[in-house]
Amino acid sequence: MLDTARRFRKNDLSPLVHMESLLERIRTSDLNAFITVDERGALAQAEAACCSIDQGEEDILAGTVIAVKDNICTRDMRTTCASSMLSDFVPPYDAHVVEKLKKRGAIVVGKTNMDEFAMGSTTATSAFGPARNPWDQSRTTGGSSGGSAAAVAAGLCDAALGSDTGGSVRQPASFCGITALKPTYGTVSRYGLVAFASSLDQIGPMGRSARDVAVLFDAIRGHDPRDSTSVPESLPPTSLDGLDLRGIRIGVPGIFFAEGLDRDVERSVRFAISHLADLGAAVVPIDLPHIRSGVAVYYIIAPAEASSNLARYDGVRYGMREADDRDLFSLYCETRSAGFGAEVKRRIMLGTYALSAGYYDAYYRKASQVRTLIARDFRDAFTSCDIIAGPTVPVSAFELDQMPEDPLSIYLLDIYTIPANLAGIPAISIPCGFSDNGLPVGLQLMAPAFKDHLLLGAAMAFQDTTRFHEVKP
Amino acid sequence: MRLTADDVLHSARLARLRLDPGEVEQFRRELSSILDYMDLLGDIDTRGIEPTVHVHALTNALREDVAGPSMPREEALRGAPSVHEGSFDVPMVIEEG
Numbered sequence: 001m002l003d004t005a006r007r008f009r010k011n012d013l014s015p016l017v018h019m020e021s022l023l024e025r026i027r028t029s030d031l032n033a034f035i036t037v038d039e040r041g042a043l044a045q046a047e048a049a050c051c052s053i054d055q056g057e058e059d060i061l062a063g064t065v066i067a068v069k070d071n072i073c074t075r076d077m078r079t080t081c082a083s084s085m086l087s088d089f090v091p092p093y094d095a096h097v098v099e100k101l102k103k104r105g106a107i108v109v110g111k112t113n114m115d116e117f118a119m120g121s122t123t124a125t126s127a128f129g130p131a132r133n134p135w136d137q138s139r140t141t142g143g144s145s146g147g148s149a150a151a152v153a154a155g156l157c158d159a160a161l162g163s164d165t166g167g168s169v170r171q172p173a174s175f176c177g178i179t180a181l182k183p184t185y186g187t188v189s190r191y192g193l194v195a196f197a198s199s200l201d202q203i204g205p206m207g208r209s210a211r212d213v214a215v216l217f218d219a220i221r222g223h224d225p226r227d228s229t230s231v232p233e234s235l236p237p238t239s240l241d242g243l244d245l246r247g248i249r250i251g252v253p254g255i256f257f258a259e260g261l262d263r264d265v266e267r268s269v270r271f272a273i274s275h276l277a278d279l280g281a282a283v284v285p286i287d288l289p290h291i292r293s294g295v296a297v298y299y300i301i302a303p304a305e306a307s308s309n310l311a312r313y314d315g316v317r318y319g320m321r322e323a324d325d326r327d328l329f330s331l332y333c334e335t336r337s338a339g340f341g342a343e344v345k346r347r348i349m350l351g352t353y354a355l356s357a358g359y360y361d362a363y364y365r366k367a368s369q370v371r372t373l374i375a376r377d378f379r380d381a382f383t384s385c386d387i388i389a390g391p392t393v394p395v396s397a398f399e400l401d402q403m404p405e406d407p408l409s410i411y412l413l414d415i416y417t418i419p420a421n422l423a424g425i426p427a428i429s430i431p432c433g434f435s436d437n438g439l440p441v442g443l444q445l446m447a448p449a450f451k452d453h454l455l456l457g458a459a460m461a462f463q464d465t466t467r468f469h470e471v472k473p
Numbered sequence: 474m475r476l477t478a479d480d481v482l483h484s485a486r487l488a489r490l491r492l493d494p495g496e497v498e499q500f501r502r503e504l505s506s507i508l509d510y511m512d513l514l515g516d517i518d519t520r521g522i523e524p525t526v527h528v529h530a531l532t533n534a535l536r537e538d539v540a541g542p543s544m545p546r547e548e549a550l551r552g553a554p555s556v557h558e559g560s561f562d563v564p565m566v567i568e569e570g
Contacts, residue, residue: 296513327564424528424529
C-alpha cells in the first residue's frame, strides 16, 4: 500500500491505471476471494483520486485500493456475511472504519469472502463457496477472513480489512503469508461490523508488510460514541521507524511448543525467535498455566454471544424471509432454518444450550471465570516480558478436501490465537518462513493492552532484516 | 451420549431452528463430543474468581438524552422482506376480537 502511494506521488503510476490493473487481476483470479466487486464505483473513485493527487492531495491513503471483509457494512454495497440469510442485504450506512477510509480517499473495491458470519477457520463455510489459497489453490486460505488474506497475498488489492474473534485475521494471514493485526479490544469501533461475539470481535488491518498494516491501523482506529465498548483514549500515531529490539524481553511460553505443533512450523517459528534475539531482544521462558483451557472457554463464550446476537435474523426487518403466513413462530423457524448454514446452526445450538436454564453456571459462568484466569496469566507474564512470541497456528494450510469432519478438531487449531481475544490484548501474525511443502508459516507476537505499536514496531524490525514477507505466491 | 434427542430439540426450539431428524442426530453427536471436551474446565479451581464479561474496566457509555437525526424511514425499511403502510409486515400476532 505504501509502495503504491509512493508511486502515485512520483507520477510513476496513476490511481486509474492501478485500479484498472487490479480489476483485471480480480476478474481473472480463480481464488473466489471476493463476493462483490464494485467495478464502476471503483473506477469512478480512482479517476477522482487522479485529480486530487494531481492537485496536491497528500494523504497517503488517497487512491489506495482496499478490500473489505463482507461482514463490515458498506453503504449501497451488498454485505452478505457469506450467508444466504443476507445474500441481498444492502446496508443503508457505512461502518465506522469504512467511513474513515472513504474520508481519507481510500477506495473500497469490493467485499471479500469469509466463513459464514465469521464462524470458521477455513472460509469453507461460505454460502458462496470456499476461497482458495494463492500458494496452492487446492488448499484453504484459513479463515474466517480468508478472502481478505487471499486478496492481499495475490495482489488483488493494496490492503484489506478483516475481523478477528478468535484468530480470524491472524490465522488466514499465517496461511497466506501476509501480515495482520488483531488490535487491542476497543481501539477500533465495531459500529457497522456485523456482530458475532461482541466481547471478542475486533476489526483488524491486513497487508503485505507491518508498515502497511500500521498505516491502515492508524486510519481506522479512534473513539466512536456509536460503539459503547470503544475506548476513549487516543494513542499517538504509530511510528514507522521500526523498534530497536535491544533491551526488549520476548517471552516464550513452553506450552506453545507442546504436542500438536507441526515440526516444520516449529522450525520456522524457533528460527524467527532466534532472529529476534540476534536483533538484541532477550528471550525468556514464561508460563501461561491456563492457556490450555482457552479453546474450551472460547467455544462456550463465543457461541453463547453468537446465539444472542444472531437472534436478530428473524425474517422481519432485513435479510431473507422464508414465506410462512401461519404465525410468527413458524416464520422465525422457517427463515432461520433455511437461511443459516450448518456451522452457524451448530454454534447457535451450542450457545443456546450453554445459556439455557440449568446449564448457565456449569458452562457460561464457569467459562467466564476461567477467562479471568487467562487474562490474569497474561498480566503476570507481562511483568517479566514485553512481548510474547510463538506460532500463530500449529499447522500450515491444509487441503480443502482433507478437512477434518469433526468440528472439534478444527476448533482446536485456534489454540494459539484465541487467548488474545479472551484477554483483549493485541496480537499480530507475520510471515516467518515456509513449511516443508513451501507454504507460508506465521509468527505470532502478543503485547499488553494498548501496546499495539510495540507489536507493529517489532514486526517492522523483523521485516527490515528478513525477506519472508516479500516472497509472492 | 451426553445429550438426548430431546435436549437437542429443546435448544432448537429456544433458538427458533427447525431441525430434520438427520440434523437432530448429527447435532446430538457433535455437541455431545464438544461438551465432553468442555469437561476439562471442571478441573480448574474458580472459587472466588469473578467472571469476565468485558476485558476493560469501562463503565456504561451513555449519551446525552437529546434527540438527534435518525435514519429516514424509507431507508430503514429498504431491506425489509415485506412492508405494509410504512411498517414492517409480519403475520398476525394477536387475533382480531
